[in-house]
Amino acid sequence: YEAKRDRTGVEVYEATRDENTPDRLGLLADLRRALDAGEVELHYQPKVGFDGVVAGLEALVRWVHPERGRVPPDEFIAIAETSGLMPRLTEYVLETALAQVSRWRSDGLTVPVAVNVSPRDVHAPGFAGAVAGRLARHGVPAGALQLEITEHVLLEDPHRAADTLAALAGHGVKMSLDDFGTGYSSLVHLRRLPVSELKIDRSFVARLAVDAEDAEIVRCTVDLAHSLGLLVVAEGVEDDETWERLRDLGCDAVQGWLVAAAMPPDETTAWLRARDGVPHSLERARPRPQ
Ligand code: C2E
Ligand code: MG
Ligand code: MG
Ligand code: MG
Secondary structure, eight states, X not given: OEEEEOTTSOEEEEOOSOTTOHHHHHHHHHHHHHHHTTOEEEEEEEEEETTSOEEEEEEEEEEEETTTEEEOHHHHHHXXXXXXXXXXXXXXXXXXXXXXXXXXXXXXXXXXXXXXXXHHHHHSTTHHHHHHHHHHXXXXXXXXXXXXXXXXXXXXXXHHHHHHHHHHHHHTOEEEEEEETSSOOOHHXXXXXXXXXXXXXXXXXXXXXXXXXXXXXXXXXXXXXXXXXXXXXXXXXXXXHHXXXXXXXXXXXXOBTTTBOOBXXXXXXXXXXXXXXXOOOOOOOOOOOO
16 A cells, blocks of 8 residues: 545555555456446436536446445446456446436436546547447437546547547537546646536535635636536535535536435436426537637
């Protein structure tokens, strides 16, 4: 393990990138088996506008290891990324999410679902076409799928990533820039990416109500995103005060335990039904790049 410091100066311990520790190899083998056995589940967390409109759901992967119990996604996704298992995991998540979207649609719940994809996925040859093929097979319109990407897609090969994202956008898939503020994005890249939504990272949202600097960062991010015609979603909203501040800053939607944590599919269905009616997606017209 190596020690790192987060923004608040607190020490956090992260597994090192060493791919060959027995622990990692064991977990990797178990994850591969769990995927084959269909033991990995998706839970769904709503994105909700300030008027209560459900803008969409985010699919979040959940894995309960038979001996270790719940393994946090951050942990096994890092392992999948460095081991070559990521395409398999993403394929599994996309298939599971699209099957669920299709079921919800046939029950009259036309809620869009967002799937997190890693930079590895975006750089894999044929990714855009494969996504389009899956949509067609499930009979799900492209507008009902959103892909959450991070600024890290631009680190390796920005041009290639831009091509893939443009192809996805061409198919009608919506894209969202996740964890905004934690990466190394340049504003030039942000302007060129065909994303329609920006998600402000939880680390800026958490102390918004008590930290003037964080509030200023959020304010600037909202204004920047809006000037580019992007929807802004705040992650990790846990209390009313933060919710109110975000509303006053002009943020479009929130996600967080205040509204709902990620729920298993059946609970999500009940949650959607209790909201009575068909969810709408928020739209914001994006100005054309000059
Ligand atoms: P993310 O995409 O930024 O997801 C948001 C994380 O914040 C989720 O953690 C969610 O459960 C958590 N969260 C939501 N509301 C609150 C809140 O009010 N307070 C707090 N403290 N946390 C909140 P989770 O599910 O552990 O996922 C962690 C990360 O793992 C995700 O961050 C995403 O990067 C990754 N991930 C999850 N599922 C997938 C997947 O299917 N594929 C890929 N590639 N990555 C995934
Ligand atoms: Mg996400
Ligand atoms: Mg996020
Ligand atoms: Mg995050």
